[in-house]
Amino acid sequence: MFYRESGDFKKTYQKDNQTFPIKFDRWRYYFVMLVAFIVVPMFLTDYMANAVMTPFLVWAIAALGLNILVGYTGQLSLGTGGFMAVGAYATYKLMTAFPGMDMVSVVLLSGLITAVVGALFGLPSLRIKGFYLAVATLAAQFFLVWLLNKVPWFYNYSASGQISAPQREMFGVIITGPHATPVAGYLFCLVFAVGLAWVARNLTRGRLGRSWMAIRDMDIAAEIIGVNPLAAKLSAFAVSSFFVGIAGSLFFSVYLGAAEVTEAFGISVSFAVLFMVIIGGLGSIFGSFIGAAFMVLMPVLLKNILVGGMGWPTDLAAHFEFIIVGGLILIFLIVEPHGLAQMARVLKEKLRLWPFPH
């Protein structure tokens, strides 16, 4: 009844292109923003911020980035962990080499550095496709981790190769380092997450996004229309890596505060982000967020129910966590292979027609 576009006439192409064509969605969007920026910070506990919300936002950014590559451009990548590591180490080097640089510049620059590295490792995508490419991106994953682990310059010659984020402030509020308040970290990540989601939306609805999707759907036809496959694929790798690099930067500086490349950015990270993208929905920005929410919340939730609520031994609970998460992935794929975002879309379609069934 209330959820439909009839009566909501679009008189300009500008209006027709907007992100939320239905009035109800627009209001809901404003409401979510209000909650995220004002209500959540008021009620945020340390635990919720550090163990749930901040990682959720960081992973959402990474998932957004990977979704651009996998969902929009159709290039399967398992190098996410390695690219996040580049972002994290770039941040560390920038923070320690230029103590006066503000955090926004540090994070953005880290993203740019990662974008360059990502584009470099995207080069083989011109010749290699599908699963072969996925396996090829593992070369990036393993090589980058090895390099960052091996060259002491990257971790300022510390004995163990660990990097820790020094304290930095913005507008007088401490954002990184041990004394940062969880709310500040959360808001800092939120600004990036919202900003990057907006950028992702803009890029994917315009010329560049169409060239990516064209490459994904039919690369030969795309090339014949005038899309340069090299430019499209490399730009996708670069933009994707930019996002992933920022995620890595925030992951290290705001969320964990310290990191070691072999452990924090291993292959499991690459798989986890791919999970988020596929469970959330390939080629969906909203999907990246729900995918990240699912993968961050699910284990926490299970752990709290099984160990906290039911008092199981932690190892049994951890094993069951594996079983349940694996099982849920299977169930989701069987029920709706196109992800949670598609489920939401189907729901919307139904809602749009409600209460009339056809």
Place this chain on the structure above:
Amino acid sequence: MKFTKLATIALTTMAVSAPVVADLVFPSLSYRTGPYASGGAPYADGYADYFTLLNERDGGIGGVKTAVPECETGYNTAKGVECYEATKGDGALTYQPLSTGITYQLIPKTMADDIPLMTQGYGRTSGANGKVFSHVFNFPANYWSGASRIINRIKEENSGSAEGRNIALVYHNSGYGKEPITTLKALADKEGFNLTLIPVDHPGQEQKSQWLQIRRERPDNIILYGWGVMNQVALKEAANIRYPMDQMFGIWWSGTDNDALEGMGSHGYKAATFHNVGSDFPVYADIQKFVVDAGLAAGDGSNVGTVLYNRGMYSAMLAASGAAKAQEIHGVKDITSGMMRDGLEALDVTDALMAAAGMPEFGPEFTVSCSNHGGPGDVGIQQWDANDRQWKLIGGFEAPDTKLINQLIKVDSEAYAAENNITPRDC
């Protein structure tokens, strides 16, 4: 939005499921799953069982019951942080994460939250400098003292000199494995031996090239810094190439029962240790009686007396002593984490104290001070006897090259202080 809904569910369950707040909380960030579960499980068992023993036998510490909420990290830093955040609100007194990676995450966080971090034989070595790392306690020994002690032992076995020897370090290619490199390099310069570095990547199932290299170069000694499956494979390969086992030395994380099990292959293999071996101590009778037989053991009881179980128990005993000390200093039974820190800093582990805990001569005597959180770094040497299938202590707890190590600790901790704008405490 679905997410908000899920979040609400999560929140409610968390609120409902918050553990009953006991008086003295010692969270155990354990790992009983994942690639390193075989090391994590016995350690966590020992840690939990000791506190259970205190509750059952003595009614807790100073009459206040203890609780050990366990949280599974899977040796994963992000999960470690989640565990830390989840448990710190319940009045956690101290943390022991049994992971160098997680330790690095927690060093700044614990400092900010005023909770002491106990890392017995792992973590950040330079944390021994209490001036900079006010909340890190890595007594009684650390990676560097272990490395130095091994070199000393090699010297002892070779009429007092390591001059001209070829020594290879086979290490887990991670923060943990890389820790001793600086020390060994400094020692190589000082003692005149040649050091070869041989890294093994996680998880370390395939080490053929490394051991072919060793077979070719025939180093006089091998030092092993491994963890998990890497240890088993390394020892197996060493036996395969018939490397003389008594010339091979492991750090204590490579000297566990998991590592040296198979046949006669690893007979004579030596490892550094900072605590005694076996279960020939009065405390085990108590554990059997009050914990295992009462059905309260954390594991199935089969780990009791193994190296890692002992280590977990020893850590628990040190933590409990710290808590007792804190009660004594502050005159409060129900101490806070800040008081716990003071207690640990004033800890004076004497033979009498160890004996009273039912663990006579289980570990070295040492005193903690404001500036020294690392203890003397006394390290013993144990050797695997495949005939009896057990570790035997063959060298006493001796001090390593303290001067050199203190110098290295000073340099590393001051670099950390400079990077993080920490003003070293004055003491």
Place this chain on the structure above:
Amino acid sequence: MSADFLYIIEVILNGLMAGVMYSLVALGFVLIFKASGIFNYAQGVMALFAALTLVGIQTGQIPFSHLINAIFGTNMHHFGWQVPTIIAILLTVGVMVLFAIIVERYILHHLVNQEPIILFMATIGLAYFMEGFGDIMWGSDIKTLDVGLPSGGSLWLEEYTLGWAAEGENYYGMYLDKLDMVASLVAIVLVVSLTIFSQYTKTGRALRAVADDHQAALSVGISLRTIWVIVWSIAGFVALVAGIMWGAKSGVQFSLSLIALKALPVLMLGGFTSIPGAIIGGLIIGVGEKLFEYSIGPLIGGATENWFAYVLALMFLVFRPQGLFGEKIIERV
């Protein structure tokens, strides 16, 4: 001969054998991909699960004992008997067949005609599931796998080759691991029997038909479901063999599932659909990474094997995108 030359020979031989070990894992991938187009990430976990089951049955462990003890407060772990190796292996094969049936019935059957990436994700979900399930069933402690395989270097070879090096050089004879040699033999037997199976049996021919063209195979009355069960069973058997070989090397425990990562570059090189490709690819990767680690490794700090295999495969593919055995791809519009 100079000692250096002999060392290089030794490295190459050891590389070849390491390559065989990689091929063993890669084979399982190829079988499933060929028959169903599924990139089965769970292959590594299947190897772990098979090895766990084998050890569990062999040593008379009670399945799910940890769970049972936790729920009922009992304290039981073992039946107290030992099952002979050969029977244990047969029982494990049975379990893997059962596993194949369950996978087909409850997962694959519902995912027919989905995109490859969805199927790939499903196998990752399956891998998660089995990781947890295997641990609950058999426990997560390290288990020693003893099926009577030899281990250690071959003394005979060492002594035989001792005199090959020139006088006065430090040479200690050639080193080959007996376990690796057995693994190579097993791999050869496995490949030969797989080839015979697919060439000369009716089922084998049906398998090849399905691999060539699903639709055509369906239209001549081959049941895709049966074929999938058979293929997954065979892959389960291959996983068991790989699990035994790797388990004998490093003990049966969680890390065993990570051997899948060693097989991926092999697949890239040899192609996802070629059994000879998996073997030759494995050999190239094995020799390549060992030689690189031997010659270049010490100069750049070592531990290069993990990434070098991938970079080698990547380089190769960039110059020859069709892989080792593929024909030149002519794109059509």
Place this chain on the structure above:
Amino acid sequence: MSEPLQQMEAASKLLELKNIDLSFGGVKAISNISFDVMEGEVRAIIGPNGAGKSSLLNVINGFYHPQQGEIWFDGKQRHAMKPYQIAYQGIARTFQNIALFKGMTVLDNIMTGRFTHMHKNMFWQALWKGPAEKEEIENREFVEHIIDFLEIQAIRKTPVGRLPYGLQKRVELGRALAAQPKMLLLDEPMAGMNVEEKEDMCRFILDVNDTFGTTIVLIEHDMGVVMDIADRVVVLDYGRKIGDGTPDVVRNDQTVIDAYLGVSH
């Protein structure tokens, strides 16, 4: 429909192929083919299956590179170019088996056809508001003209995967038209259509030719259609040219008749 020869000589040659040879690993697909396309004409390529018609189109839009021969387009000789560069020169095409972007809507598909006419860089696109949006709207207006022209307004926002075959063909034509090409290559635009749809498609092709003045090269099997709408026809068989001229000339050529009736060579 055919025009006097004089007039055609006067019109300039838009495309000329000289002695093209193309082979795949020893198999000759095209041997020694030369022909030209005049500006503004409808040029048909016919021939039995496997005659090399599609390969020829692929040569023209740069997807295949001939081993021998010269290609002249718009008065300049063309050296080895990538297909996307050729798109920028003003050649668009449709495909024998529909090659639409399945995951995108009709509107997005046709907007993708505008790719060569949009130039705002990544930075502006990321911002959206401002130049990028302006450019998007300008091009959207053009695309709406094409949507009107092809009478597909109602399915604008439908994902193309859901459309019936005939409409998909129409959308594909729209995507090619959106590029405002100088020359349009149509690979069997009417294959698999019923009579009614064929008539529609013929009308669109002729309208395109008339209204936009676009030169058209098409491959078609339906001889009736070809004879009706083509100005000149090239006939291929086994990769060789066996006939070239106006429909009337070709229709009466003995070699062509033999090829079509299957007389042995």
